[in-house]
Amino acid sequence: MTLITKKEIAELHDINQEHCISIFIPTHRAGKKVLQEEDVLMLKNQLKDVKNKLAKKGLSADQISKRTKPVQELIDNSSFWREQSDGLAIFLADGFTKTYTLPVHFQEFNYVSNSFYLKPLMPMFVGDGGFYLLMLERRNVKLYECTQYSFTEIIIDDLIPESKRDRVGFDYEEKNLQFRTGQAGTGQVMYHGQEAATGKRKNEIKKYLRAINDGLAPLFTEDNMPLLVAAQDFLFDIYKEVNTHPNLMENNLKVNFSDTDIFDAHELAWEVMAPVFDQSRKDNIARFQQDQGTGKTAIGMDKILPAAFNGKINALFCENKADIFGNYKEENNTITVTLGEESDNTISLMNLAAIKTFLNGGDVYLLDKEDMPNPNSRLNALYRY
Numbered sequence: 001m002t003l004i005t006k007k008e009i010a011e012l013h014d015i016n017q018e019h020c021i022s023i024f025i026p027t028h029r030a031g032k033k034v035l036q037e038e039d040v041l042m043l044k045n046q047l048k049d050v051k052n053k054l055a056k057k058g059l060s061a062d063q064i065s066k067r068t069k070p071v072q073e074l075i076d077n078s079s080f081w082r083e084q085s086d087g088l089a090i091f092l093a094d095g096f097t098k099t100y101t102l103p104v105h106f107q108e109f110n111y112v113s114n115s116f117y118l119k120p121l122m123p124m125f126v127g128d129g130g131f132y133l134l135m136l137e138r139r140n141v142k143l144y145e146c147t148q149y150s151f152t153e154i155i156i157d158d159l160i161p162e163s164k165r166d167r168v169g170f171d172y173e174e175k176n177l178q179f180r181t182g183q184a185g186t187g188q189v190m191y192h193g194q195e196a197a198t199g200k201r202k203n204e205i206k207k208y209l210r211a212i213n214d215g216l217a218p219l220f221t222e223d224n225m226p227l228l229v230a231a232q233d234f235l236f237d238i239y240k241e242v243n244t245h246p247n248l249m250e251n252n253l254k255v256n257f258s259d260t261d262i263f264d265a266h267e268l269a270w271e272v273m274a275p276v277f278d279q280s281r282k283d284n285i286a287r288f289q290q291d292q293g294t295g296k297t298a299i300g301m302d303k304i305l306p307a308a309f310n311g312k313i314n315a316l317f318c319e320n321k322a323d324i325f326g327n328y329k330e331e332n333n334t335i336t337v338t339l340g341e342e343s344d345n346t347i348s349l350m351n352l353a354a355i356k357t358f359l360n361g362g363d364v365y366l367l368d369k370e371d372m373p374n375p376n377s378r379l380n381a382l383y384r385y
């Protein structure tokens with residue numbers, strides 16, 4: 001599965017042709033709906049609607065067939081439908097086709113205008129987070145850079161000692177320190193063996209973990225992304241003593257390494273991290289509500305769209321199932337809002353505001369009406385200044 005990047009959003013936004021086609025449908029990874037080809041049927045319906053729009057714009061049947069051929073090829077490709085995620089996004093223009101299978105649930109939707117409709121992609125970039133996952137065992141250490149939808153292993157073999165022997169000069173018998181999850185009624189972890197981990201053995205482990213921390217530290221010098229450690233409790237307790245990362249998560253991820261691959265570990269890690277990243281949305285809503293009336297917030301397209309172009313918006317809140325159509329002339333900030341949907345003479349102003357905000361470094365949130373900071377407007381903005 002290929003995820004979409006900010007660079008690709010910019011490239012899609014830069015394409016301006018007379019008939020740019022955007023199609024979104026929800027899809028299913030497996031199950032009855034896949035077997036009954038419900039996803040295929042949804043795309044057929046969207047394609048039929050797109051063809052009708054193109055016909056109304058004056059294209060001939062041959063022109064329409066040629067322009068939409070890549071979509072028909074997807075409909076006829078049975079293997080394609082066995083490799084889906086939660087949503088499918090398709091972008092077509094003259095000589096251009098781009099298809100994304102994404103872990104985002106889309107509403108059925110299509111858009112035909114002089115540019116692509118990209119607003120439904122914004123959830124890929126807010127609340128997805130960026131964090132490090134350190135898989136920590138005494139004999140196996142791996143580091144991953146993760147988001148909600150992806151993980152990439154960072155090769156650290158040349159940064160950390162290969163084994164404890166490399167750090168403390170010898171390798172003690174592992175059987176001398178065996179971890180047991182049971183507790184002795186005193187709140188302390190119990191160990192079997194010749195010495196508890198509070199003595200010489202703990203010091204050896206501590207030296208090893210300090211070497212790991214020191215080896216990884218250069219990777220984190222200019223990066224404050226949270227660090228989540230997957231480790232047994234006793235290892236994590238010792239690692240916390242030597243850690244220098246400024247944003248180490250307070251609690252460790254407890255996994256059984258022998259039964260958990262990185263795909264499962266990543267999924268479990270996101271369950272821990274999701275509330276952390278959603279806090280940013282809550283903070284932005286709280287700031288909006290606090291700053292209303294101070295000039296640091298705005299509602300309505302007339303104020304928000306020019307601010308989006310100027311990079312003034314820190315957070316944009318869009319009512320998810322709503323839209324605003326019209327025209328905008330950047331040279332004199334002239335905005336015309338219409339009541340109807342897209343036509344030969346109008347575009348989605350909400351889509352334009354969302355993409356300009358995003359490309360200028362702001363966050364874009366698609367919210368239900370009741371969750372909007374000011375539900376009386378379909379578009380709310382929190383300014384940077």
